[in-house]
Amino acid sequence: MKFRDSQPIYLQIAEYACEKILLNEWKPGDRVPSIRDLAVELEVNPNTVMRTYDFLQTSDIIYNERGVGLFVGPKASRNALDYLQNEFTQNSLPHLFRRLALLEMDVDSLKPFFDKYMKKNFKSLTSARNENK
Numbered sequence: 301m302k303f304r305d306s307q308p309i310y311l312q313i314a315e316y317a318c319e320k321i322l323l324n325e326w327k328p329g330d331r332v333p334s335i336r337d338l339a340v341e342l343e344v345n346p347n348t349v350m351r352t353y354d355f356l357q358t359s360d361i362i363y364n365e366r367g368v369g370l371f372v373g374p375k376a377s378r379n380a381l382d383y384l385q386n387e388f389t390q391n392s393l394p395h396l397f398r399r400l401a402l403l404e405m406d407v408d409s410l411k412p413f414f415d416k417y418m419k420k421n422f423k424s425l426t427s428a429r430n431e432n433k
Contacts, residue, residue, distance in 0.1 A: 301342045307391075309344060310351040315387070316342070317356060318380035321372060328377070332362055332370045359383055 301316065303309050320326040332338075335353065339346040353370060356362045361376045361383070373379070400406065 310348050310355060311387075313338075313342060313344070313349060313352040314355050314359075315384065317352065318361065318384050321361065321376050321380045322384070326372045326376075328372050328374050330372045332372060334369070 301312075303312055317326070317332070326332060332353075333341065335346050335349045339349045342349070353362065357364060357370075359379055361373055361379045362370050363373045364370050400410075
């Protein structure tokens with residue numbers, strides 16, 4: 301995983317975990333990777349993963365079964381979505397809006413690019429959203 305300098309690594313790993321949940325790769329009740337396994341996978345210090353897992357527990361995204369391990373919580377999808385939406389609106393949108401203003405673009409001009417991206421990268425999400433309309 302390539303990390304950005306603009307945000308603490310443990311929060312970037314939290315975003316990674318939230319994406320796994322929202323993509324249904326980690327389902328409610330599933331055991332999450334151990335601290336050591338995720339640290340090896342992401343090539344980070346186990347203490348960083350521990351901090352991430354503490355954060356995710358506090359956010360009610362994962363929970364600890366003492367002596368058994370960490371698991372995806374029953375409300376993980378909703379809580380992960382809330383967290384990522386808040387993170388995006390607070391940190392990413394202001395930069396995007398500034399760039400749009402400088403480029404003399406508006407939000408409507410992004411729609412074709414967004415639709416193309418969704419069709420290419422998130423076919424299952426796109427079709428599921430269209431069915432729910």
